Amino acid sequence: MRKRIGILTYRGETGFVEPGFLSRLVKEGVKMGAEVFLFSPQDVRYSIRQIRGYVPLETGWTSDWYDWPDIVIDRYRYYPLAKHSIYLPFRKQPWFRYANNRFSNKYRVHQVLVQDPELARWLPETCPYSKETLFSMLEQHRIVYLKPTNGTGGRSILRVERQSNGYMLHGRTKQQAKSKERLFSLADLCKRLEGWMESEKSGNEQFFLQQGLQLSLIPGRTVDARLLVQKDGSGEWRLTGMGIRIGASRSSTSNLHGGGSAVPAAAFLIDHFGREEAERIILECKELALKTVSRIEKHYGQMMEFGFDLGIDIQGRVWIIEINPKPGREIFRQLGQHKRYLQAVRRPLEYALYLANQIEEREQEQAQEQARTQY
Incomplete structure (x- = not known):
């Protein structure tokens, strides 16, 4: 009997976030003899154990009702603020067998890995953001990065370079807009970084500092x-x-x-x-x-x-x-x-x-x- 694979992903008002890859994933699964469909948390009807799943057409997508999958691949990558509250409670429900467990944010993963002596040598210095930590790290390293714990694709990362006459900042916003500016004092630098974190964070997201290489x-x-x-x-x-x-x-x-x-x-x-x-x-x-x-x-x-x-x-x-x-x-x-x-x-x-x-x-x-x- 054909195995049924569900792909859990984010679907918003404008459709799927990575449609090209997801379409290829479904088509390859069909070639391998499986029944494969995409779905989002809002598509599950637990009371009747059915899911409104989506598969690609030549242009766009079509949907139908599918029975419970044998296994689910969690590909839910994006957390727009309006939808952030849906995914985590849904993922914690014991409804499906998943091919991949939930992971964690970047800083927590660093904390897990740095405890392993074999892995610690490969890890740059990484600390939660604070003014004191920023001052200390800039004394030790010419370049320091400010990063969001849940960022993806290089978004919302700010590169701070210590120079002889101040600090040079390079970054990209959530909307992929490039940012570049020079500041001349630590006070101005802190003010700018705190403004960046406030405008770039999603919900209560935190930022951390990482040694530049x-x-x-x-x-x-x-x-x-x-x-x-x-x-x-x-x-x-x-x-x-x-x-x-x-x-x-x-x-x-x-x-x-x-x-x-x-x-x-x-x-x-x-x-x-x-x-x-x-x-x-x-x-x-x-x-x-x-x-x-x-x-x-x-x-x-x-x-x-x-x-x-x-x-x-x-x-x-x-x-x-x-x-x-x-x-x-x-x-x-x-x-x-x-x-x-x-x-x-x-x-x-x-x-x-x-x-x-x-x-x-x-x-x-x-x-x-x-x-x-x-x-």
């Missing part, structure tokens, strides 16, 4: 590595791919939809560090990713995929910048790696089907065991 392997550009690690159809973690992202000129981040570009990792690293050192860096990135996902699962439970944003500084040292449990995979399309992009789309479906089959096998074994005990 020397990631200018290309002068005037922010450079980092994006790794995608995913579970495959046998439940094992695999490195799906890796690429280098180069930020737009004078941008505070390297994000692709903020004007950045992508280049193949091996060629870029060989060009900057030589072959032997490049191979070491790539191996360290893979080791870091696999150790980190193991630690995360011990703390948060079963997960499915992660996008890692890794800094590689001018000395070749690797750093964890950010970890995203619901990552994009657009970097592979930018690199022209279409087979790898397709693999990145299919792996969550393969893992979901693996889980659904395991659940079915366990239920059959339990039914057989109950039947034996009755006689």
